[in-house]
Amino acid sequence: MRVISATAGVVLLEMVRRKDFYVLFVLTALITLVMASVNIFNDDNIVRYLKEICLLLIWVSSLVIAIGAAARQVPAERENRTIFPLLAKPVTRSQFLVGKWLGCWLACGIALAAFYLFFGVVAASREHAWPVGSYFQALTMHWAALGVILAMTLAGSIVLAAPSSTVTIVFVVVGGILFMGGHLDQVALRAGGVGGVLLHALYYAIPHLELFANVRDLIIHDWPLIPWLIWLAALFYAGVYTCIFLLTAWLLFRRRALN
Amino acid sequence: MKHWLRLLLLLAAAFTLATLLEPAFRKWSDRRAAARSVLASILGDSRRLFANHFFVQADVYLHSGYYPSIFDESLAGETGIDEHEDERDHSAHKNPGECKHDFLGKPRNWIDRFGRNFFPSKHTHLGEKGAQAAQAREILPWIKFSAELDPHRAESFTVGAYWLRQMGRTNDALQFLREGLRSNPSHCEILYEMGLCYEERQDEALARNLWERAWRHWIDQESAKSEPDRLMAAQILTHLARLEVRAGRRDRGMAYLEELKKVSPQPAEIQKRIEEVRAGLPFDILAKPQSPSR
Numbered sequence: 242m243r244v245i246s247a248t249a250g251v252v253l254l255e256m257v258r259r260k261d262f263y264v265l266f267v268l269t270a271l272i273t274l275v276m277a278s279v280n281i282f283n284d285d286n287i288v289r290y291l292k293e294i295c296l297l298l299i300w301v302s303s304l305v306i307a308i309g310a311a312a313r314q315v316p317a318e319r320e321n322r323t324i325f326p327l328l329a330k331p332v333t334r335s336q337f338l339v340g341k342w343l344g345c346w347l348a349c350g351i352a353l354a355a356f357y358l359f360f361g362v363v364a365a366s367r368e369h370a371w372p373v374g375s376y377f378q379a380l381t382m383h384w385a386a387l388g389v390i391l392a393m394t395l396a397g398s399i400v401l402a403a404p405s406s407t408v409t410i411v412f413v414v415v416g417g418i419l420f421m422g423g424h425l426d427q428v429a430l431r432a433g434g435v436g437g438v439l440l441h442a443l444y445y446a447i448p449h450l451e452l453f454a455n456v457r458d459l460i461i462h463d464w465p466l467i468p469w470l471i472w473l474a475a476l477f478y479a480g481v482y483t484c485i486f487l488l489t490a491w492l493l494f495r496r497r498a499l500n
Numbered sequence: 501m502k503h504w505l506r507l508l509l510l511l512a513a514a515f516t517l518a519t520l521l522e523p524a525f526r527k528w529s530d531r532r533a534a535a536r537s538v539l540a541s542i543l544g545d546s547r548r549l550f551a552n553h554f555f556v557q558a559d560v561y562l563h564s565g566y567y568p569s570i571f572d573e574s575l576a577g578e579t580g581i582d583e584h585e586d587e588r589d590h591s592a593h594k595n596p597g598e599c600k601h602d603f604l605g606k607p608r609n610w611i612d613r614f615g616r617n618f619f620p621s622k623h624t625h626l627g628e629k630g631a632q633a634a635q636a637r638e639i640l641p642w643i644k645f646s647a648e649l650d651p652h653r654a655e656s657f658t659v660g661a662y663w664l665r666q667m668g669r670t671n672d673a674l675q676f677l678r679e680g681l682r683s684n685p686s687h688c689e690i691l692y693e694m695g696l697c698y699e700e701r702q703d704e705a706l707a708r709n710l711w712e713r714a715w716r717h718w719i720d721q722e723s724a725k726s727e728p729d730r731l732m733a734a735q736i737l738t739h740l741a742r743l744e745v746r747a748g749r750r751d752r753g754m755a756y757l758e759e760l761k762k763v764s765p766q767p768a769e770i771q772k773r774i775e776e777v778r779a780g781l782p783f784d785i786l787a788k789p790q791s792p793s794r
Contacts, residue, residue: 281640281641282640282672282676284637284640287640289638290561290641290642423612423615426611427571427608428571449615451615452618455615459618459619461565464620467617474614475617475618478614
């Protein structure tokens with residue numbers, strides 16, 4: 242565990258030093274504040290459109306941070322040849338992978354906390370309410386979804402040659418799941434035949450990240466809290482997929498030549 | 501001396517350059533001023549697409565996020581919640597029982613059942629009750645963005661004005677409709693909605709003028725069409741008839757009701773109203789004839 246936390250600590254430090262988060266945070270804040278300054282029939286209490294824009298920007302920014310960070314972890318170590326002394330410590334390949342994932346995940350958690358704090362302040366300034374429970378559920382589910390995406394990206398970075406191709410492919414896959422994932426069974430019904438069966442299989446196989454992204458609508462439209470047991474089940478669901486992707490990454494990485 | 505000469509030369513060059521550039525700059529700035537907004541200039545014709553999306557987004561907000569996706573629509577063979585309701589009779593939203601809103605149906609599988617905990621899956625409306633009408637203000641940004649991007653979409657103005665009126669903000673509604681009228685002069689729906697605003701401000705003379713204008717424009721624009729907008733005509737005529745009957749001009753009121761009989765799918769009902777007015781009974785708008793099918 243100490244080895245994993247040490248590796249994660251290094252990743253966390255590297256993420257803090259990088260400028261991705263700061264640039265994306267400033268952009269999110271700037272766009273949100275510009276949108277907040279728009280005069281809508283002289284009504285200062287209109288808030289939902291602002292929450293929608295802000296949460297959308299937070300999701301996009303968090304995906305950029307998470308996928309960008311995870312995609313370069315393994316290739317960068319290999320390119321700089323720092324992976325050899327690291328694995329000779331001895332650090333096992335599984336510890337190396339889990340450490341990298343944990344570091345990225347913690348960094349994403351810190352970034353999300355900052356983003357959601359900003360979101361909470363903006364929303365509270367208009368609606369004079371602070372639904373902490375809802376925000377906490379949204380943040381934790383967002384963070385859990387990022388855990389899955391980070392593990393998926395780490396697995397992809399081992400198979401694919403360059404970080405750029407990993408980033409592109411993972412973005413396409415995650416985008417596809419977010420937009421289509423929940424409706425694949427409906428498409429499968431329409432398609433029928435072998436294609437339909439394959440689509441159905443895909444529907445049950447993929448991690449349904451859209452469940453986590455949909456929580457935005459509950460926050461935007463002031464819906465009540467998700468039952469806590471359901472929330473816990475969602476976190477468990479994300480945890481299972483994270484483990485599956487980390488296991489896949491390890492299976493791919495354990496016998497791979499490093500040079 | 502040399503420095504002075506250089507300075508003079510520079511000044512002369514700057515002046516010459518200014519005289520050359522000034523007309524071009526003026527032309528450019530005039531063109532820029534003519535454009536409605538920076539966003540509209542950037543987006544070009546695709547702004548209509550965005551305007552449509554924002555208009556739908558307003559409906560999504562009205563239903564507190566409970567809205568069918570394109571997949572739900574295609575599977576149900578329907579085109580969305582609003583298709584079941586009259587587009588212009590916005591108060592139709594007040595009776596959810598009248599239309600099909602259960603586009604989700606029964607959960608298809610465990611993922612679908614589980615997923616319904618994470619998005620709005622119950623049909624509600626913003627501003628359903630009088631005291632909560634202010635909640636409907638949340639739809640206004642999308643209406644405004646839609647109107648900004650496509651000012652020729654009259655529906656954005658009328659729907660926005662309707663909700664502003666519901667919130668008791670008649671002046672804002674009128675201002676918004678005037679903006680719409682600038683881009684859509686003589687649009688009968690905007691004129692009709694303006695008439696409603698003036699009626700709410702107890703200015704019945706102006707309301708009558710606007711509805712009469714709306715009726716004239718309806719005849720000009722719609723009557724020759726193979727499928728005229730009969731609902732619009734029915735609404736204009738009903739309001740005009742009621743105004744005239746209330747003002748004691750029963751003959752004119754009956755004339756409007758006769759016109760209404762021609763566009764209504766239930767002329768017998770209208771005939772009953774005509775008889776009632778002829779008999780000296782008041783003309784009740786709340787018991788207005790049913791909306792004709794479009």
